[in-house]
Amino acid sequence: MKASALVIGGGPAGLGAALKLAGAGIKVYLVEKEGAVGGWGARYVCKATDSCQQCSACLIPKKIQEVYQHPLVEILTNTQVVDVEGEPGSFQVRLQRDQTLDPTLCNACGRCLEACPKAAVDLLNPWAVSYRIDKERCKVYSGEDCDLCARACPTGAINFHRPGASWDLSVQLVVAAIGHEPFDARRKYRLGYGRFPRVITGLELEEALNRIEGTDIFGDGWRPLDVAFIQCVGSRDVQEGADYCSRVCCKYALRLAGLLRHREPATKATFYYMDIQTGGKGFPEIYRQARDDFEFMRGIPARIDGGDRLKLHFDGVSGEGFANREHDLVVLSVGIAPSANTAEMARLLTLNRDEHGFLKGREGIYVAGTAGGPRDISESLAHGMETAAKAIIKLEGREG
Amino acid sequence: MSVAATRLDPKFKYEVAAHPGGEQIKVCFACGVCTAGCPVSEIDPAYNPRKIIRMVLLGMREEVLKSDLLWLCVNCYTCTAHCPQNVKFTNVIGALRDMAVKEGYVHPRFRGDVEEADRFIQKLRRDMVLAAAQDKDAPTKLDPQGLLDEVTGK
């Protein structure tokens, strides 16, 4: 019997699992709900200064290319799993695909984007092979009439009347690699996110620096020169049900500050933190350098007031007490929270969740990457491969 | 304040933790959000919730219990609302005040006075919220002099 597997989610963990499974001769259906694979990491910026900073962002395009080239991996974008039945070794799954935009017809010419008044058709990430429709912005999905993009498309790839597709598959095993959600910074009202335009998240800084060459992050000519990074936003926080370290925020924040400074040497940065997690490849050296280049303030601010400059209220260097300080940009180092569809996937796949809400695997259904808890890109990729390796051994045991 | 190793009492933190309200003190990880949001710290930086917790955890029993700072808290619960570890510092202060009285560091009457002032502040806050809720356009209808007279017993 030729074995086959379903991998749900095309982030680093899903890509790693798919490649490992396919490498063992297993047919892989890689299901991705968005219009492109790559996950969150595909939107991040390469943080190299004069030298590589080992942030792993570049691993993702490499792995995307590998899955596209692998004959045993079938990539199904805009697709969701809607039903799963059966038992370990034999699952029947039903998939559903939104076919408004047919990726096989799209040649990424970009005419749709020019035509759209809402900029709702775009490339999800720089490695996307076709455009996608952002349902949150597209007028059609909020009930209005519009077909400007469909009319602009020279290949007929966009058609709002094309029905979706639904079909069944039989697979021997399932890997759930549905990833995570960056913590929703709006929940920390007092830190001003969503109220003050110059309070942004680490994700937004990643994306902005990926889009541009310099430090004009809002595209209006203004450049930040005095940046505050607030650590542990949505991590190690019992009140948010996130009583864990997200493992990635110290690293990306320090590297982003280094990149800002590399692009604009006059940039100052101050880190408001409780303690810095210094583990990980190449990170101790980065931290040592950062200690020389930036200021470290051991205290998380309680409140930020808006204005031309942002005013942070914090407990100054331990013991000196309450202090205020102004900065011109605040970056909230948001952590890793369970993916928004975790509860639904747990129900669909009959999986349990841990105390923080992350998925736990069971026989025949494996959980990989940040779907199971905080990990960085290389850890997620490795975890996907490791999980697949375990699944292969189990499967061979059953067949042999 | 210097830390004299000989006077450190390693049992102090367990006693505070055993006191109603003090249970969570040991999980504090010194993030400083309590101090950063405290209206008293804003006026008098010598009053520092994070530092008081550190002193308790270190076992600085005498310094903490005899300190005037213990009595500056206005029970606004801001620190408690902000703390990511649910330490409930407002209750910790209550526990420390209890211990200070029981162990003879302050006269019991002092505690009564402070509690009265606390109650007044709660009433003031309630009145302000009520005034704001009843008439959104004129929250300044409050009569500060009247309230002052009330508390000074005129």
Ligand SMILES: Cc1cc2nc3c(=O)[nH]c(=O)nc-3n(C[C@H](O)[C@H](O)[C@H](O)COP(=O)(O)OP(=O)(O)OC[C@H]3O[C@@H](n4cnc5c(N)ncnc54)[C@H](O)[C@@H]3O)c2cc1C
């Ligand atoms: C602000 C920020 C910055 C970061 N910077 C770095 C960094 O510089 N370096 C680093 O190593 N790590 C960084 N990380 C961590 C990194 O994002 C993660 O390690 C990585 O994205 C995890 O990969 P994943 O495959 O587990 O999940 P994800 O990247 O979340 O991918 C999951 C994929 O599954 C898809 N999916 C979800 N549900 C379904 C479903 N039901 N059906 C089909 N598909 C589904 C999603 O659309 C997505 O494509 C950062 C994290 C944050 C929050």
Ligand code: SF4
């Ligand atoms: S806010 Fe809570 S965890 Fe942070 S220092 Fe204060 S008591 Fe400790």
Ligand code: SF4
């Ligand atoms: S309850 Fe007391 S310690 Fe806490 S913020 Fe208010 S005044 Fe400060």
